[in-house]
Amino acid sequence: xxxxxxxxTLFSSLAWANPCPxxxxxxxxxxxxxxxxxxxxxxxxxxxxxxxxxxxxxxxAYKLDGESVAVNSGRGGNPFEEDEAIPREFxxxxxxxxxxxxxxxxxxxxxxxxxxxxxxxxxxxxSNMTAQAPSLNQRGWADLEEYVRFLAVTYKTIYVVTGSIFxxxxxxxxxxxxxxxxxxxxxxxxxxxxxxxxxxxxxxxDIEGLKVxxxxxxxxxxxxxxxxxxxxxxxxxxxxxxxxVDYCVLLxxxxxxxxxxxxx
Numbered sequence: 001x002x003x004x005x006x007x008x009t010l011f012s013s014l015a016w017a018n019p020c021p022x023x024x025x026x027x028x029x030x031x032x033x034x035x036x037x038x039x040x041x042x043x044x045x046x047x048x049x050x051x052x053x054x055x056x057x058x059x060x061a062y063k064l065d066g067e068s069v070a071v072n073s074g075r076g077g078n079p080f081e082e083d084e085a086i087p088r089e090f091x092x093x094x095x096x097x098x099x100x101x102x103x104x105x106x107x108x109x110x111x112x113x114x115x116x117x118x119x120x121x122x123x124x125x126x127s128n129m130t131a132q133a134p135s136l137n138q139r140g141w142a143d144l145e146e147y148v149r150f151l152a153v154t155y156k157t158i159y160v161v162t163g164s165i166f167x168x169x170x171x172x173x174x175x176x177x178x179x180x181x182x183x184x185x186x187x188x189x190x191x192x193x194x195x196x197x198x199x200x201x202x203x204x205x206d207i208e209g210l211k212v213x214x215x216x217x218x219x220x221x222x223x224x225x226x227x228x229x230x231x232x233x234x235x236x237x238x239x240x241x242x243x244x245v246d247y248c249v250l251l252x253x254x255x256x257x258x259x260x261x262x263x264x
Contacts, residue, residue, distance in 0.1 A: 020047050025062045028232055034225035041085055041127055045119045046108035048127050052090035054178040056130050059163035059226060060107035064152035069112050080104055083127035092126040096174025105132030107162045109145045130164050131179040133203050140205035148187060159188040161228050184220050186228050195240040196247055217241035
C-alpha cells in the first residue's frame with residue numbers, strides 16, 4: 001500500500017511538472033484534463049501541445065513582453081515546413097493544406113515572435129498551424145493578434161494560450177488533418193492579476209464582433225479540456241476564471257477599432 005501511495009504521489013507530481021523546464025512559456029503550466037495531447041514540443045518561442053489524432057495543435061502557449069514584440073526581423077520568404085520532431089505518420093504536411101481552401105493559420109504568430117530568424121522560422125512549422133478559414137485568419141484573427149501585441153507592450157509581460165476546439169462532425173483536409181470548429185485565445189496579465197478569453201468560430205469573423213466572442217476562462221477550459229494556469233494560487237485563479245473583464249478598458253480604446261467597443 002505504501003508503495004502504491006508513493007507511486008501515485010510521484011505520478012501526480014510529474015503530471016504537474018513543467019515538461020519544458022528551460023522555457024518560461026509554461027511558467028504556470030497547462031493541465032490536460034482529457035488526455036488529448038500526445039506530444040509536447042518545446043520550441044524557443046513557444047510550446048505546443050500536439051494531437052496525433054487531429055494532426056493539429058490542441059494548444060500553443062507563449063510568453064510575450066514589450067521588447068519581444070517590438071523587434072521585427074522581417075518575414076524572409078515563405079518557410080512553411082513540416083515539423084520533423086513529430087513522427088511522420090502523425091504530422092501535418094504541406095500537401096495536406098494544398099488546394100484545401102484553408103489557410104495555414106499560425107497559433108503562435110510570426111509578428112510577435114520575430115526577434116531572430118530562428119524564432120521566426122519556428123512559427124512556420126506546421127505543428128504551429130491549424131486549418132483556418134481565410135475569412136477568419138486574414139481578417140478578425142489577425143486584428144486580435146495585433147491587439148494582443150499591444151497588450152504586451154502596454155503591460156510589459158503577458159502569457160497567451162491559443163488553441164483548437166473540435167465540436168461536432170469536423171471536416172478533414174489532406175490525409176486526415178482535422179479542421180477545428182472553433183479557436184480560443186486566453187491571455188493572462190500578471191501585473192493586473194487578470195485573465196481575458198475568447199472563443200471564435202472557424203468562419204467569417206471581423207473584429208467588430210469581438211464582444212460576442214468573449215468568454216469566461218472557466219467556460220473555455222470546459223470546452224477545450226484544459227486547466228490553463230494551475231500553478232497560480234488556487235483562489236486567485238478561480239476568481240480570475242469567473243470574471244469577464246472589460247477588454248476595451250484592458251486593451252485600451254486606442255488599440256481597438258471604435259466599433260468593436262461601441263456597445264460597451
